[in-house]
Amino acid sequence: MGSDSNHLADLSVVKSVSLTSALEKELERLILTGELEPGERINEIHLSNRFGTSRGPIREATRSLEAKGLVEVVRNRGVFVRRLSVEDAVEIYDVRAALFGQAGRLLAERMTDGLLGQLTRMVDEMDAVAERGSFDDYYPLNLSFHNLIVGSCGNRTLQAEYHRFVNKLHLFRARALVQGGGLAVSNREHRAMLEALASGDGDRAQMTHWRHVALAKRRLIAAVDGAASRID
Amino acid sequence: MGSDSNHLADLSVVKSVSLTSALEKELERLILTGELEPGERINEIHLSNRFGTSRGPIREATRSLEAKGLVEVVRNRGVFVRRLSVEDAVEIYDVRAALFGQAGRLLAERMTDGLLGQLTRMVDEMDAVAERGSFDDYYPLNLSFHNLIVGSCGNRTLQAEYHRFVNKLHLFRARALVQGGGLAVSNREHRAMLEALASGDGDRAQMTHWRHVALAKRRLIAAVDGAASRID
DNA sequence: CGATTCCTGATTGTCTACAATCGACGGATG
DNA sequence: CATCCGTCGATTGTAGACAATCAGGAATCG
Missing domain, CATH: 1.10.10.10 (Winged helix-like DNA-binding domain superfamily/Winged helix DNA-binding domain)
Structure with missing residues (x-):
């Protein structure tokens, strides 16, 4: 120390x-x-x-x-x-989903070829890592991918707010539970987001981005329930 | 003092x-x-x-x-x-739209007859006030309507966050500009929200609630541009 | 022996004092 | 007359002191 x-x-x-x-x-x-x-x-x-x-x-x-x-x-x-309960974490996921969806919409409306290429390479790399089943390698890539999206949406207030919520989720000491659903599933959702961003369709981008976080929330809830069942 | x-x-x-x-x-x-x-x-x-x-x-x-x-x-x-620029205010509106949309979705999924009746009466009352063209009477009703929606969505984190952003918008000293578009237009959007809430369709509710704030943002931008033109 | 009460040390909440910083103003200089 | 520099008062940033509060442990009571 x-x-x-x-x-x-x-x-x-x-x-x-x-x-x-x-x-x-x-x-x-x-x-x-x-x-x-x-x-x-x-x-x-x-x-x-x-x-x-x-x-x-x-x-x-x-x-x-x-x-x-x-x-x-x-x-x-x-x-x-601060100690976060599961209920707290779920509430934070909802807020995060809303913000991430909005970031997706804003980005779709201002997307460039260069950025799209960069995001695509990241998703490709995550596919390769997911095949090896290496969560420790996947997680930082996943984080970078999300950060690039939010960081490129052009709304600093949204960006700062999103990161505050991501930070708060660090208080939820159950990172091992976040693996639920598998890496390949998570990256398929990334691909859907990518396609929406490429299409320039704000509605579609908002929905795919929102859904990605909402599904992560569901996976968390399922994992928590699964963990509780295993204890009983 | x-x-x-x-x-x-x-x-x-x-x-x-x-x-x-x-x-x-x-x-x-x-x-x-x-x-x-x-x-x-x-x-x-x-x-x-x-x-x-x-x-x-x-x-x-x-x-x-x-x-x-x-x-x-x-x-x-x-x-x-803190002093808010127009750009700041626009960014805040985007965040607020995302949060309000999420509140609409959550509420649609847990709506009760009693609450729906209450919200309907409020919209009816706003119709009556809008016919008289009385902004001073409309504004508090509008505020109550929004607060009831967010307050009933069942996510305290979202509620607190939403109010933080509404508070921040108080720093934007251009309340007179918010009247743009007329009261009747605003309340038509409230009706669309109501219908979505009544349908229990989360997607639809999120979209109508999001759109309501997004359109308010547009009206603000138009009003700011209009005010700038009048100065020139 | 278990429950209750009391005491004390540790910690928090607030206040006061001192040093550092900044901006405004006036005087000097070119 | 404009610019620069120095001074000074006001204010901010921080340290240290004092009072209030709380929790834990010991003593007392039933």
Whole structure:
């Protein structure tokens, strides 16, 4: 853990960034990587000792993280990394589906040959990886594919919002459950999205993109039910 | 303005609310009502004098408001109520359309006779008000109608998010421009939404709800262009 | 022995003070 | 007259101190 405080020290050397902002970024990183786990309490004094700052900026940072939905601030008790229930995760998937669908629509209406080629190569590569059944290789490609779509839709507000929700899903500690349905199924949905994007049809793109996330939600629910049955 | 500090005093009497939380609520109210105007600087010392608190809780509150997109914190310069450009507003409308569409879909899939009756009465009432051409009477009804839909969709995350974006649009000081297209046109779109909700068809409901906000966006753009032409 | 109460240490919430930064204004210079 | 530089007051960013609150452990009671 010692290297982490070095991380913050590097940031504060650049004096254009306030301590509060640097702390917020670092805390967010600790949360998203799982070093601070859901339900875990964020102790101001420990953190201030660890980072060599006073408690003020830490308090400011945690207020911001609360508004972003990554922590919960309980008066007189402390700040806790937010714990997501299955119900929470399902709700977040619905929001994410809506945003991703809208990103698909916006992108279909402004698609270029270059971008379409890039996206196509990514889907081809995911096909190859899926054949090998390698989730660890597939996941980052899948992430890049989604990020390129959202990042190219031309709406920064939508992009920022989408990523906030994707970040929040990091709190749902059930990544192994997300494999449900198989990689080939997931990439077939990517192909349908691609075709819709190529067609320039906004309605169709919105529907295929929305459906991809909605089906992922369903796979999650099925996996959770399956896991619960296995426990019983 | 003196009555506003009484507002905060009332809140702090109830000791279950921290000063920071009370200040955040009050600042948000001041921003959303327009008492603190877009671009205006929030002066910590003035506010701490006004509310009889130290600056610490004010700083914490403004960090949260920043994450909610209502203010911008500029290091060493201060906190400014966020100013929305037309482009910002258009981006927000797109996000709002996506969320509203999703709310429509979710509601269509869980509609009850009682709720449908309630929504129908509201649309009928809006018809009557629209005939009189009374925007001031129409607007709150319209707001209630939208809120009932989103509030009944069964997804709290979506609801909270939708309202965050509606709040942000308060920063766009061009409410007079939102009248474009006429009240009767707007309420015809409400009827299409109603029919879709009654049919229980999620696809159809999502599309009609999405379209309603998307058309409102178009009307806004047209009104902005019209206003610009009139200036030239 | 289990349940209840009390005490104390740890932590949080807020305040005050100090240092750093910025912008406005006035004076000097070309 | 325009531009540049220096000064100063206002404000922001942060640290440290003090008071309030809570949870856990120990003591007491039934």
